[in-house]
Amino acid sequence: MKTCIIYHSYSGVTRRIAEKIRDACGGDLIEVTPKDQYSTLTAYSLGCIRARKEACDPITPDTIDVSSYDLIVIGTPVWAWKATPAINGAIAALKGCDGKSAVIFATCGSSAKDTLPIMKSALGKKGVRVMGEVVLNKSEISSNEKINDLITSVRGVT
Numbered sequence: 489m490k491t492c493i494i495y496h497s498y499s500g501v502t503r504r505i506a507e508k509i510r511d512a513c514g515g516d517l518i519e520v521t522p523k524d525q526y527s528t529l530t531a532y533s534l535g536c537i538r539a540r541k542e543a544c545d546p547i548t549p550d551t552i553d554v555s556s557y558d559l560i561v562i563g564t565p566v567w568a569w570k571a572t573p574a575i576n577g578a579i580a581a582l583k584g585c586d587g588k589s590a591v592i593f594a595t596c597g598s599s600a601k602d603t604l605p606i607m608k609s610a611l612g613k614k615g616v617r618v619m620g621e622v623v624l625n626k627s628e629i630s631s632n633e634k635i636n637d638l639i640t641s642v643r644g645v646t
């Protein structure tokens with residue numbers, strides 16, 4: 489069972505969770521970054537406006553071919569209670585994903601609200617079935633309980 493862990497991380501939290509999944513379950517890490525990087529000012533202004541519109545940022549890499557993977561794990565920070573434009577771009581950039589399974593997660597300060605439903609819907613349109621969903625808020629990021637839930641969810645599919 490081959491797993492890829494695709495994530496966007498503006499300030500490092502989601503990256504650290506992605507690395508913990510990789511350390512516990514194996515798999516390849518694929519970090520996506522917006523081609524036009526956000527500053528603190530533009531993340532909270534333009535970035536949040538684009539997140540609210542559920543817009544897709546052009547990202548690096550341009551395409552993410554997952555045809556050689558059995559499981560796709562996707563993680564995003566929450567911006568304006570939604571998925572980041574970069575992770576929307578990552579889902580749009582998926583190739584070879586029809587029929588695959590996914591586990592999705594979000595890290596946030598307090599509430600992820602619309603984030604996982606947005607990702608689930610976008611993945612569903614690409615033929616990807618979401619088998620597990622986990623949200624980690626600020627206090628849960630530093631405790632092991634939710635991280636273990638996420639790892640258990642990934643192991644449950646693999």
Ligand SMILES: Cc1cc2nc3c(=O)[nH]c(=O)nc-3n(C[C@H](O)[C@H](O)[C@H](O)COP(=O)(O)O)c2cc1C
Nearest residue numbers: 497498499500501502565566568569595597598599
């Ligand atoms: C531009 C911006 C918007 C954010 N909006 C929200 C939000 O709507 N709700 C929330 O709970 N946290 C929000 N946060 C906090 C982040 O989701 C949280 O700190 C996350 O874990 C950061 O992940 P990262 O370090 O991988 O970027 C926001 C952070 C940024 C930078």
